[in-house]
Amino acid sequence: MAENISFNTESLGAPVDTLSYEQARAELENVVRQLESGASDLETSIALWERGESLAKRCEAWLEGAREKLNEARAEQRENAEDGEETHG
DSSP, rough: OOOOOOOOHHHHHHGGGGGHHHHHHHHHHHHHHHHHHTOOOHHHHHHHHHHHHHHHHHHHHHHEEEEEEHHHHHHHHHHHHHHHHHOOO
């Protein structure tokens, strides 16, 4: 018996590149649940799969951007620490 899962279509159709990380992740979770339920026909499943791929890429882009910002902040922090050592050393 297939589990009754409601699919949140609120952001479906919204351009993926306009979604925040949280929106993309939440929609991706819904897509995965819908696909795992097996309740969709083939055409819908393919559309969901394609949307899920796009959402996953969006999440990866957000995470990569966050990694870059962290690395920049760490590099700046190291530079400031080194500058402090030079003036006090």
